[in-house]
Amino acid sequence: MSDEQQVEVKKEETAINFVEFLEGTPPSSVTDIIDLTDKEHTGYAYRWPLLTPDIQLHCSNETCNGTRFFRCRDEDNIEVPEKDFRFCYVSYVCSNCQTNSKTFSLAVQRNQNLQSGRAYKFGELPLYGPPTPARLVKLIGPDRDLFLKGRRCENQGLGIGAFVYYRRVVENQKNRILGEIIKVSKKLNADPDSIAKLETAKNETQFSTAISSVKESIPQTLLVNGHNPLTLLHTALSDGLHDRDDGHCLELAISIRVVLGELSERLAQALKDEAELNHALTKLLSVKKKG
Numbered sequence: 001m002s003d004e005q006q007v008e009v010k011k012e013e014t015a016i017n018f019v020e021f022l023e024g025t026p027p028s029s030v031t032d033i034i035d036l037t038d039k040e041h042t043g044y045a046y047r048w049p050l051l052t053p054d055i056q057l058h059c060s061n062e063t064c065n066g067t068r069f070f071r072c073r074d075e076d077n078i079e080v081p082e083k084d085f086r087f088c089y090v091s092y093v094c095s096n097c098q099t100n101s102k103t104f105s106l107a108v109q110r111n112q113n114l115q116s117g118r119a120y121k122f123g124e125l126p127l128y129g130p131p132t133p134a135r136l137v138k139l140i141g142p143d144r145d146l147f148l149k150g151r152r153c154e155n156q157g158l159g160i161g162a163f164v165y166y167r168r169v170v171e172n173q174k175n176r177i178l179g180e181i182i183k184v185s186k187k188l189n190a191d192p193d194s195i196a197k198l199e200t201a202k203n204e205t206q207f208s209t210a211i212s213s214v215k216e217s218i219p220q221t222l223l224v225n226g227h228n229p230l231t232l233l234h235t236a237l238s239d240g241l242h243d244r245d246d247g248h249c250l251e252l253a254i255s256i257r258v259v260l261g262e263l264s265e266r267l268a269q270a271l272k273d274e275a276e277l278n279h280a281l282t283k284l285l286s287v288k289k290k291g
Contacts (some may be wrong), residue, residue, distance in 0.1 A: 022055050027121045037080045037110050038115035049077035058131050061097040067095045080110045129155040133146045139264040143169045159250025166256045184270045220264045229263040
């Protein structure tokens, strides 16, 4: 790897095992690996093939939809050199559904006469990072691609970029979010004045004004640890980019994503609970009539 390729590459202080590196290390970092290679005697000399241990990743296939073991599907062993980096692709497939895969783009180099070495991750496909919950994707709707761009910035530690993308998503989808809150409010038979304020806020073009006008109109079931999630989002959005460094913006971006995700879960759960209750009441009332 040339000096140019190592610009802004961070060096890990402590060595980790290869499983940890594949599962949890973001791209663009040189990492010391304890168990990078195997040692095989060919009869004439030793070979140093790259180890390809089973790893655990999230599988989005509908038959899985959770953490599953992935196994390497590459047939040829990748020889790890001692003097230079070897550039390679390593592909894994879900051992459960046998459909979803993960491919890593790597550079690997072993230490002299040892099974340890160094690895650099250029990237991975699907992209690095935890999956975006389906309920959150549904809530943000048309701005899914913008949100995923922000997610990629966040994964790479680009705080300002992540913050800008997340802010655009929240502001663009203000009415969509308020619309879902109104659905929940109506399902819960909330105070008509509160619902009216929420409806009026949808017509307000100024984001901060809209959010301020409904700070007391959010159903209790949607509060996040007792706090209005819209107010939390507004506070974070108002704080970013004002002479703030990249690290501070990254913290804000993460907070925006977490709160937005929690709000999407609470909205979905509230509508689900109400639907289940209505179904149960309908069932019981029908039994009562027959009786």
